[in-house]
Amino acid sequence: MTEPLVKLExxxxxxxGVVANSDVSFDIQAGEVHALLGENGAGxxxxxxxxxxxxxxxxxxxxxxxxxFTPAEPRAARAAGIAMVFQHFSLFEALNVAENVALGMENPxxxxxxxxxxxxxxxxxxLPLDPTRIVGDLSAGERQRxxxxxxxxxxxxxxxxxxxxxxLTPQEVDILFETLRKLKSEGTAILYISHKLEEIRALCDxxxxxxxxxxxxxxxxxxxSAREMAELMVGGTLHVPERExxxxxxxxxxxxxxxxxxxxxxxxxxKDITLEIRAGDVIGIGxxxxxxQDELLGALxxxxxxxxxxxxxxxxxxxxxxxxxxxxxxxxxxxxxxMGHAAAPDMSLTENAALTGxxxxxxxxxxxxxxxxxxxxxxxxxxxxxxxxxxxGNAARSLSGGNLQKFVIGRxxxxxxxxxxxxxxxxxxxxxxxxxxxxxxxxLAAKGAGVIVISQDLDELMExxxxxxxxxxxxxxxxxxxxxxTVEEIGLMLGGAHDMEVAHVD
Amino acid sequence: xxxxxxxxxxxxxxxxxxxxxxxFVTMIFGAALFAALGQPPIEALSKIFWExxxxxxxxxxxxQLLIKGAPLVAIALGLSLGFKAGIWNIGAEGxxxxxxxxxxxxxxxxxxxxxxxxxxxxxLIAGALGGFAWAMIPGILRVKFNTNEILVSxxxxxxxxxxxxxxxxxxxxxxxxxxxxxxRNLSQYxxxxxxxxxxxxxxxxxxxxxxxVIFAYILxxxxxxGFQIKLAGQAPRAAAFSGVSPARLVLFCLGVSGALAGIAxxxxxxxxxxxxxxxxxxxxxxxxxxxxxxxxxxxxxxxxAGALMALTYIGGDVAQSSLGLPKAAIxxxxxxxxxSLLGIDVLTNYRVxxxxxxxx
Numbered sequence: 001m002t003e004p005l006v007k008l009e010x011x012x013x014x015x016x017g018v019v020a021n022s023d024v025s026f027d028i029q030a031g032e033v034h035a036l037l038g039e040n041g042a043g044x045x046x047x048x049x050x051x052x053x054x055x056x057x058x059x060x061x062x063x064x065x066x067x068x069f070t071p072a073e074p075r076a077a078r079a080a081g082i083a084m085v086f087q088h089f090s091l092f093e094a095l096n097v098a099e100n101v102a103l104g105m106e107n108p109x110x111x112x113x114x115x116x117x118x119x120x121x122x123x124x125x126x127l128p129l130d131p132t133r134i135v136g137d138l139s140a141g142e143r144q145r146x147x148x149x150x151x152x153x154x155x156x157x158x159x160x161x162x163x164x165x166x167x168l169t170p171q172e173v174d175i176l177f178e179t180l181r182k183l184k185s186e187g188t189a190i191l192y193i194s195h196k197l198e199e200i201r202a203l204c205d206x207x208x209x210x211x212x213x214x215x216x217x218x219x220x221x222x223x224x225s226a227r228e229m230a231e232l233m234v235g236g237t238l239h240v241p242e243r244e245x246x247x248x249x250x251x252x253x254x255x256x257x258x259x260x261x262x263x264x265x266x267x268x269x270x271k272d273i274t275l276e277i278r279a280g281d282v283i284g285i286g287x288x289x290x291x292x293q294d295e296l297l298g299a300l301x302x303x304x305x306x307x308x309x310x311x312x313x314x315x316x317x318x319x320x321x322x323x324x325x326x327x328x329x330x331x332x333x334x335x336x337x338x339m340g341h342a343a344a345p346d347m348s349l350t351e352n353a354a355l356t357g358x359x360x361x362x363x364x365x366x367x368x369x370x371x372x373x374x375x376x377x378x379x380x381x382x383x384x385x386x387x388x389x390x391x392x393g394n395a396a397r398s399l400s401g402g403n404l405q406k407f408v409i410g411r412x413x414x415x416x417x418x419x420x421x422x423x424x425x426x427x428x429x430x431x432x433x434x435x436x437x438x439x440x441x442x443x444l445a446a447k448g449a450g451v452i453v454i455s456q457d458l459d460e461l462m463e464x465x466x467x468x469x470x471x472x473x474x475x476x477x478x479x480x481x482x483x484x485x486t487v488e489e490i491g492l493m494l495g496g497a498h499d500m501e502v503a504h505v506d
Numbered sequence: 507x508x509x510x511x512x513x514x515x516x517x518x519x520x521x522x523x524x525x526x527x528x529x530f531v532t533m534i535f536g537a538a539l540f541a542a543l544g545q546p547p548i549e550a551l552s553k554i555f556w557e558x559x560x561x562x563x564x565x566x567x568x569x570q571l572l573i574k575g576a577p578l579v580a581i582a583l584g585l586s587l588g589f590k591a592g593i594w595n596i597g598a599e600g601x602x603x604x605x606x607x608x609x610x611x612x613x614x615x616x617x618x619x620x621x622x623x624x625x626x627x628x629x630l631i632a633g634a635l636g637g638f639a640w641a642m643i644p645g646i647l648r649v650k651f652n653t654n655e656i657l658v659s660x661x662x663x664x665x666x667x668x669x670x671x672x673x674x675x676x677x678x679x680x681x682x683x684x685x686x687x688x689x690r691n692l693s694q695y696x697x698x699x700x701x702x703x704x705x706x707x708x709x710x711x712x713x714x715x716x717x718x719v720i721f722a723y724i725l726x727x728x729x730x731x732g733f734q735i736k737l738a739g740q741a742p743r744a745a746a747f748s749g750v751s752p753a754r755l756v757l758f759c760l761g762v763s764g765a766l767a768g769i770a771x772x773x774x775x776x777x778x779x780x781x782x783x784x785x786x787x788x789x790x791x792x793x794x795x796x797x798x799x800x801x802x803x804x805x806x807x808x809x810x811a812g813a814l815m816a817l818t819y820i821g822g823d824v825a826q827s828s829l830g831l832p833k834a835a836i837x838x839x840x841x842x843x844x845x846s847l848l849g850i851d852v853l854t855n856y857r858v859x860x861x862x863x864x865x866x
Contacts, residue, residue: 301747302749322751323748323749327749335747340741340744341741341743342744343741343744344737344740344745347740347741351733355747356748364730367730367731368729368730369728369729369733394515395514395515397514398514
């Protein structure tokens with residue numbers, strides 16, 4: 001075996017109260033795609049941030065190409081040949097592709113030279129992208145291409161990718177994998193983080209599994225089953241939510257011809273959405289981020305008011321009702337963005353419980369808030385949904401993302417809604433908590449509520465939905481029974497009819 | 507290297523401690539400033555902080571404290587509602603003037619009728635409505651056309667000043683005033699005077715300011731509206747999700763602050779000032795912005811900050827007259843107070859870490 005390109009030895013990093021990485025060692029060869037596996041909080045991000053120079057390890061050493069490697073900051077890491085594509089894009093929507101790429105460079109060349117180079121790289125690696133387009137108009141997949149091309153222009157030796165496929169359609173994933181295989185054949189090492197085990201089996205040569213900051217195993221993904229890898233990650237057997245297929249009842253909510261402009265500048269308008277939600281029904285809505293998910297949730301929760309006759313609840317037109325009035329009727333919602341949308345970061349959990357709970361939980365009388373009752377409600381959420389926090393008096397921003405998510409979902413479920421709409425209910429939540437949230441959603445449906453789950457996690461949707469529909473550029477496909485849908489069918493639904501034609505030509 | 511690190515929770519200690527530390531820092535800075543000007547620093551400070559309260563002439567200065575403090579507190583309380591919600595009414599000075607003009611107009615119209623039970627309440631209502639209406643201009647423009655309320659409300663101050671001059675020289679000029687500018691003296695017209703006890707500085711503006719403190723306290727501690735104001739300021743999207751209507755909130759906050767500024771103007775013109783004159787407004791509406799922040803937008807804090815600010819005004823006058831300190835030095839001193847408060851305020855949400863070791 002040749003000298004490894006990257007060698008990590010005994011990396012340890014502790015934060016107050018938690019050891020993020022403990023004695024982590026592994027090697028990455030040139031031309032290898034190396035998977036990093038682990039649940040949320042297993043220490044994957046800390047590890048890649050260490051390699052990228054964002055985090056300084058407490059102890060341990062790294063070598064790159066046989067040389068000691070101690071990047072003090074990302075700039076040093078980039079100069080040494082490390083590039084990283086983050087899960088969340090750092091792009092300016094109002095600027096075009098070339099301008100965004102130039103902003104990330106130390107000494108950007110003149111704009112037309114740069115545009116030329118972007119074109120060359122995008123053609124070489126099969127990533128179609130026009131450097132003059134405004135980023136705000138690009139799809140999530142195209143935005144990711146901007147980030148990847150930005151990295152490739154540095155000619156990296158090591159490319160780190162954090163959950164790159166979570167925002168892509170299956171077809172876009174195929175394009176990405178082609179690119180990555182081409183890079184690999186040129187000798188670039190790729191460190192690939194993902195939760196999607198089948199993808200890892202298809203792409204990666206080696207995998208290192210982290211749990212609670214420690215390396216708990218390595219494997220060759222092609223020779224290991226997804227279930228074995230999953231059990232390595234969680235260190236036990238996985239609990240799969242149980243689905244009691246109850247009878248669906250009367251129609252609770254009827255959405256007919258819903259069209260609404262997005263309040264956000266680069267948002268997606270909703271176009272002619274029709275959907276019927278029955279009691280006991282779980283409707284899964286898939287789709288790539290930015291295709292109208294936020295707007296759909298807003299139109300149903302009442303943040304966006306819509307025209308007459310477009311949304312009806314139990315036969316009553318509710319399109320013009322404010323969120324609180326809808327809650328009184330029994331329609332609750334949990335938006336995707338926890339900090340600042342579902343919850344106010346600087347307010348305590350008690351105050352955040354009052355944020356949506358005051359009507360259904362009768363937390364106010366004559367406009368005066370009963371803080372004792374509100375605190376009890378917050379404590380009930382904390383206890384029932386296993387929110388890890390010292391108490392209800394703590395600010396929401398002191399909670400980790402997953403814990404706050406549990407609080408937000410719990411707050412809505414405990415209000416016993418008739419209709420619950422959730423967007424990305426388990427985003428950033430670890431596997432066991434995610435299973436608990438899914439179970440709670442199913443239990444709610446079993447009690448006779450209608451549940452709409454908007455998610456980008458197709459596995460999650462397949463697991464809990466009765467019906468599946470896809471959101472694409474603000475249009476919703478006709479819902480189909482979730483059972484028996486194949487990955488190809490879902491992919492085509494996600495891509496919309498437009499992409500289907502392209503597929504035929506190919 | 508000194509770095510600022512965000513605290514997971516706002517510090518309880520510093521949110522109460524910051525104003526106190528800020529006052530101390532200001533005193534130290536002030537002492538240095540006065541020393542540089544060739545004045546004995548301790549004596550200058552004691553002239554400002556001690557003399558008006560406990561000095562030989564405190565019987566004269568203490569009522570002044572109420573007179574100067576009441577409009578500051580009333581206006582700052584109104585402003586604090588909007589500031590908490592992220593609605594920036596910078597034009598309280600204009601609302602103060604218009605409130606005074608409207609109230610005075612009612613009072614002058616009734617002159618010389620003897621009916622205090624009718625005239626003064628009518629003036630108070632007119633004053634509140636005047637300030638309210640003046641604040642509704644930026645409010646409605648913002649709600650309807652998304653204009654910037656900072657600019658509109660500020661510009662309207664200058665419009666109000668022109669109106670004031672026009673009134674003092676025209677329609678409201680005292681017909682028995684020998685041609686001098688300025689209206690009849692309302693404080694000497696029994697039915698219109700806002701004085702309760704002139705010798706002790708008590709007038710209706712003081713009473714209303716104190717009642718407003720209590721109402722504001724209850725609003726923020728217990729009422730859903732106070733909660734929504736806070737929510738809208740901290741997390742606008744969460745507020746919309748919770749069901750707060752931003753337009754209604756803008757109108758409410760601007761309306762309340764306008765009405766309070768209007769009442770402050772009216773009680774001033776019919777009491778301590780007495781007449782509608784060209785130089786009636788002395789900047790309470792602007793100083794109240796400092797008072798609101800110095801009091802951390804908290805009703806009780808604003809009460810204390812208003813008292814402190816009034817003290818530096820009166821003490822500043824004392825220092826000017828007895829030590830001959832220039833007026834500018836006093837203003838720098840007052841400015842330092844806000845400056846150091848905002849600086850030290852950082853510690854509420856951040857902690858200072860001294861990081862050793864070079865960057866490798």
